[in-house]
Amino acid sequence: MYNGKVTVQYRNGILDPQAQAIHRAVKSLGYDSVQEVEQRKEFFLKLDCASKDQANKELDEICQKLLANPAIEDYEYTVEEE
């Protein structure tokens, strides 16, 4: 069994509308001290694969097909044996 950890975030230079909305909301609550807001998603997957290579291969495919939008997001991942 392998534990995959994936981090997905907006590519540098690409506007993150959700982070912008959070920043506006924070300001509207009166927290003018907040200068910047960024966000990212983390996913944790348990993979029952025959090898670590297989787990890496499948996780990369899952990132590209589902977890990240290749047009605007970057992803990183690690795979560790349980």
Place this chain on the structure above:
Amino acid sequence: MYNGKVTVQYRNGILDPQAQAIHRAVKSLGYDSVQEVEQRKEFFLKLDCASKDQANKELDEICQKLLANPAIEDYEYTVEEE
């Protein structure tokens, strides 16, 4: 200037519908090896506060009021001086 990092995730025992939907989607793509999917959100805030205590206080309030849903989510945060 202080850098705040916030992690928000569903409380243990509470069903995460989005993670469940991702798990179903992963299976429908043919990745039967995936046994479990969990997810969490991370936020990064730059706070221009007078002190670290002030930054901690404001970040905690922002978590409770905006970033986490106290009914179903837990949050953790750290504050570091830039």
